[in-house]
Amino acid sequence: MRAIRFAESLSYDAAYSEPHPGNGECVVRVHLAGICATDHHIVRGYMGFSGVLGHEMVGTVVEGSEAWIGKRVAGEINCVCRRCDLCQAGLSSHCRERTVMGIAGRDGCFADLVTLPERNLHEVPETISDEEAVFIEPLAAAYQVIQQVPIEPRTRIAVVGSGRLGLLIAQVLATTGCKLEVVGRNPKTLLFCEKKRIQSKSVDEVRLKNDRDVVVECTGSPKGMGIALAMVRPRGTVVLKSTYAGKGTGARRHEGTEGGEEGGGDGVDLAPMVVNEVTLLGSRCGPFSEAINALARRAVEVSSMVARVFPIERGLEAFEASADPANIKVLLKINPR
Amino acid sequence: MRAIRFAESLSYDAAYSEPHPGNGECVVRVHLAGICATDHHIVRGYMGFSGVLGHEMVGTVVEGSEAWIGKRVAGEINCVCRRCDLCQAGLSSHCRERTVMGIAGRDGCFADLVTLPERNLHEVPETISDEEAVFIEPLAAAYQVIQQVPIEPRTRIAVVGSGRLGLLIAQVLATTGCKLEVVGRNPKTLLFCEKKRIQSKSVDEVRLKNDRDVVVECTGSPKGMGIALAMVRPRGTVVLKSTYAGKGTGARRHEGTEGGEEGGGDGVDLAPMVVNEVTLLGSRCGPFSEAINALARRAVEVSSMVARVFPIERGLEAFEASADPANIKVLLKINPR
Numbered sequence: 001m002r003a004i005r006f007a008e009s010l011s012y013d014a015a016y017s018e019p020h021p022g023n024g025e026c027v028v029r030v031h032l033a034g035i036c037a038t039d040h041h042i043v044r045g046y047m048g049f050s051g052v053l054g055h056e057m058v059g060t061v062v063e064g065s066e067a068w069i070g071k072r073v074a075g076e077i078n079c080v081c082r083r084c085d086l087c088q089a090g091l092s093s094h095c096r097e098r099t100v101m102g103i104a105g106r107d108g109c110f111a112d113l114v115t116l117p118e119r120n121l122h123e124v125p126e127t128i129s130d131e132e133a134v135f136i137e138p139l140a141a142a143y144q145v146i147q148q149v150p151i152e153p154r155t156r157i158a159v160v161g162s163g164r165l166g167l168l169i170a171q172v173l174a175t176t177g178c179k180l181e182v183v184g185r186n187p188k189t190l191l192f193c194e195k196k197r198i199q200s201k202s203v204d205e206v207r208l209k210n211d212r213d214v215v216v217e218c219t220g221s222p223k224g225m226g227i228a229l230a231m232v233r234p235r236g237t238v239v240l241k242s243t244y245a246g247k248g249t250g251a252r253r254h255e256g257t258e259g260g261e262e263g264g265g266d267g268v269d270l271a272p273m274v275v276n277e278v279t280l281l282g283s284r285c286g287p288f289s290e291a292i293n294a295l296a297r298r299a300v301e302v303s304s305m306v307a308r309v310f311p312i313e314r315g316l317e318a319f320e321a322s323a324d325p326a327n328i329k330v331l332l333k334i335n336p337r
Numbered sequence: 338m339r340a341i342r343f344a345e346s347l348s349y350d351a352a353y354s355e356p357h358p359g360n361g362e363c364v365v366r367v368h369l370a371g372i373c374a375t376d377h378h379i380v381r382g383y384m385g386f387s388g389v390l391g392h393e394m395v396g397t398v399v400e401g402s403e404a405w406i407g408k409r410v411a412g413e414i415n416c417v418c419r420r421c422d423l424c425q426a427g428l429s430s431h432c433r434e435r436t437v438m439g440i441a442g443r444d445g446c447f448a449d450l451v452t453l454p455e456r457n458l459h460e461v462p463e464t465i466s467d468e469e470a471v472f473i474e475p476l477a478a479a480y481q482v483i484q485q486v487p488i489e490p491r492t493r494i495a496v497v498g499s500g501r502l503g504l505l506i507a508q509v510l511a512t513t514g515c516k517l518e519v520v521g522r523n524p525k526t527l528l529f530c531e532k533k534r535i536q537s538k539s540v541d542e543v544r545l546k547n548d549r550d551v552v553v554e555c556t557g558s559p560k561g562m563g564i565a566l567a568m569v570r571p572r573g574t575v576v577l578k579s580t581y582a583g584k585g586t587g588a589r590r591h592e593g594t595e596g597g598e599e600g601g602g603d604g605v606d607l608a609p610m611v612v613n614e615v616t617l618l619g620s621r622c623g624p625f626s627e628a629i630n631a632l633a634r635r636a637v638e639v640s641s642m643v644a645r646v647f648p649i650e651r652g653l654e655a656f657e658a659s660a661d662p663a664n665i666k667v668l669l670k671i672n673p674r
Contacts, residue, residue: 085548091572094571234428234431240611270617274577274578274579276619277620279618280610280616280618281616282615
């Protein structure tokens with residue numbers, strides 16, 4: 001089958017071996033897949049992963065249990081053991097033995113076919129197009145923010161970083177009616193906010209006055225974290241959606257987050273968070289059901305984020321295009337629906 | 338009056354000018370004062386403070402309103418405006434206009450006399466000795482931990498760092514009956530834990546398995562933070578009691594925390610906290626009333642932490658002694674009770 005794989009370098013393989021589903025697993029024929037910052041990290045050596053990349057997709061089940069065959073699905077990316085202490089404690093997304101589609105120990109969805117455990121699948125309702133459904137995984141990560149922090153209409157909240165994930169999070173936050181501002185660098189993404197009637201500001205003009213109740217950091221850079229800590233009020237909350245590339249220690253697993261586009265081992269000065277008694281919340285994957293529901297009832301609009309769509313054969317070109325921040329989202333077209 | 342002051346360098350001044358109390362302020366004749374890591378930071382240039390050092394004390398009110406004269410007191414260190422947005426919002430310990438005794442914009446208590454607003458004073462009950470009362474300020478900071486995080490007997494909790502503040506926090510946590518372990522480097526402080534029947538371990542032997550519900554970081558070093566993030570379980574909580582010296586940005590105010598003894602601008606890699614969805618809580622000053630209550634009912638024992646007591650005239654020598662981690666706490670004897 002066709003696949004975009006990484007092993008020391010990124011390549012297109014027209015004859016990658018087809019996957020063999022394990023017990024309780026389904027094979028999904030992939031329609032569309034999305035390229036994410038984490039994919040770029042992996043290509044820079046992060047996670048030590050080799051194999052087929054990709055963890056955002058929509059496709060049709062072609063093999064597996066009768067009930068699923070023919071269903072159009074999106075898939076949760078953490079494949080878990082259900083036996084370790086964390087699975088037993090209800091924290092299975094943190095399973096100590098987990099593999100992660102296209103990120104750790106398991107091939108991803110930049111291929112004709114991908115396998116996932118049946119219990120990872122979510123059927124996509126007919127009202128959601130493929131081009132929307134491919135956003136379910138990152139949109140779920142965005143919904144995680146409002147599951148972790150109670151947001152009210154009077155909450156003053158800033159999203160630092162107007163990349164793919166920042167714009168999804170901003171849209172999710174906008175649904176709460178809170179006092180929202182997006183802080184970014186890229187005029188194109190700030191224009192996207194304007195169209196959505198979300199207040200936005202260039203990072204150079206933003207007021208750093210420790211006066212926001214909540215700040216969501218999604219730049220992926222220590223500098224962005226510095227801005228977040230200068231914006232959040234004493235006893236406020238910073239939600240950290242970014243990992244910082246460069247300092248590799250400890251970051252064994254790393255999925256569902258916006259990656260460190262400017263990351264480079266600088267690290268973060270945490271003194272202000274102690275002095276101001278800030279709460280910092282690490283935030284990773286999120287609830288697929290919320291994302292599917294939001295797309296189905298049109299609470300969030302994602303189609304206009306798609307800048308370019310490439311056939312899988314031109315996957316390397318697609319990767320290059322997705323490195324340009326002006327292209328908010330780049331997709332791979334793999335199979336017709 | 339006699340005072341230990343800092344202005345480019347530390348000096349003993351036998352004829353420092355006596356303080357003039359402002360409106361609503363009292364003058365306290367200091368009996369005993371404690372040297373803390375923050376004092377050492379200031380001497381290294383942190384906060385850009387110059388003036389009399391010292392923010393841990395017990396003394397007797399000698400000037401001010403009738404009701405307070407003759408009372409033995411400890412004093413809260415943040416002197417606030419009560420008018421700014423944060424004071425109005427009930428966050429007065431984060432007052433934007435605050436001065437901080439011996440740390441920012443206000444002389445401290447390493448002197449015969451110190452002034453504080455009347456509303457900062459807490460009377461010390463007769464059952465608490467001077468040598469105990471001088472621990473009220475840091476013990477309050479320790480109590481802040483259990484005010485921020487609910488601790489239950491089944492909670493698995495580690496304190497990383499067995500310095501002054503770490504040992505106070507460990508004692509406070511021990512009162513909850515939780516599953517507690519202190520991780521430190523200094524044999525003398527680990528022996529202190531043993532005497533208190535608190536489980537302790539050398540940092541070189543500790544199990545880094547992401548299996549503690551809560552970790553309190555009080556080493557003041559990015560390395561300690563790395564250990565904390567390797568000990569805390571996914572979705573667990575790290576309470577950050579340390580500021581990290583070296584990276585100066587943003588750390589305008591810095592009080593009531595254990596300082597960065599190994600700090601040096603390294604910064605911290607936060608990727609593991611995103612991947613494991615850890616909650617990080619910055620924690621600074623705490624409730625004086627809890628600390629006074631704990632000392633009065635003997636829930637916490639502090640006297641055996643005192644390694645040496647110097648007269649104020651030998652304050653520079655006392656500073657040197659307090660830089661040695663084997664001396665858990667060093668006090669300055671300033672006036673008889």
